[in-house]
Amino acid sequence: MPTIVSPSMLSANFANLRADMDMINRSEADWLHCDVMDGTFVPNISFGFPVMEAVRKICDKPLDVHFMITQPERYVTRTAKMGAMMMTVHYEACVHLNRTIHQIHEEGMRAGVALNPSTPVAMLEDVIEDADMVLLMSVNPGFGGQKFIESTIRRTHTLRRMIAESGSNTLIQVDGGVNGETAPRLVDAGVDVLVSGSYVFGAPNPVETISKLKSLLPAKRL
Numbered sequence: 096m097p098t099i100v101s102p103s104m105l106s107a108n109f110a111n112l113r114a115d116m117d118m119i120n121r122s123e124a125d126w127l128h129c130d131v132m133d134g135t136f137v138p139n140i141s142f143g144f145p146v147m148e149a150v151r152k153i154c155d156k157p158l159d160v161h162f163m164i165t166q167p168e169r170y171v172t173r174t175a176k177m178g179a180m181m182m183t184v185h186y187e188a189c190v191h192l193n194r195t196i197h198q199i200h201e202e203g204m205r206a207g208v209a210l211n212p213s214t215p216v217a218m219l220e221d222v223i224e225d226a227d228m229v230l231l232m233s234v235n236p237g238f239g240g241q242k243f244i245e246s247t248i249r250r251t252h253t254l255r256r257m258i259a260e261s262g263s264n265t266l267i268q269v270d271g272g273v274n275g276e277t278a279p280r281l282v283d284a285g286v287d288v289l290v291s292g293s294y295v296f297g298a299p300n301p302v303e304t305i306s307k308l309k310s311l312l313p314a315k316r317l
């Protein structure tokens with residue numbers, strides 16, 4: 096399975112969103128990662144549907160939407176209507192996670208489940224087969240530009256074993272502090288989808304940085 100790179104829109108320059116989306120369209124990015132924050136689940140507010148609907152019209156890449164909000168199930172239908180490919184919700188924010196995953200599937204999207212850095216990977220044992228992707232947060236969610244939390248490498252190994260034991264094809268995504276140094280180590284540990292924000296958008300040549308991120312990665316298992 097090839098490694099997927101999904102630049103995080105959280106670090107985009109909103110003063111010129113069209114230029115940022117033109118850059119993403121020209122690049123080897125596979126998806127565009129959208130971070131929705133509500134100021135309650137995380138101590139920050141990002142953007143909502145009007146911005147993502149505008150982006151959807153000018154971005155050629157599939158949208159991978161990460162909801163850092165309470166009760167994300169309220170927005171499943173609207174996210175599908177907006178044209179998202181993947182809807183990721185937090186384990187910590189869903190009382191009925193199994194139901195929410197099925198709602199997402201019923202609306203024709205892929206379902207991701209995100210874990211905060213302090214939530215044990217084992218909490219997902221009983222839903223792993225239903226999830227298309229698990230997002231391991233490698234920073235405490237809420238802000239771009241934070242330092243990578245090292246225990247993510249160990250957590251990736253644990254999750255990779257759990258997925259193998261379940262016999263499922265669930266993808267592993269990591270988000271937070273992903274750069275030229277952490278990316279190869281993450282892929283080596285078993286990550287399939289890399290989300291990178293400030294490393295990409297803060298680079299002098301973001302298109303080249305996305306290509307480098309992909310080419311830096313060790314050859315993946317088949």
Ligand SMILES: O=C(CO)[C@H](O)[C@H](O)COP(=O)(O)O
Pocket residue numbers: 103105106130234235236237238239240241270271272273290291292293294
């Ligand atoms: O969503 C986040 C935090 O909530 C991520 O940190 C963000 O998507 C990526 O930012 P960076 O690559 O700068 O760490």
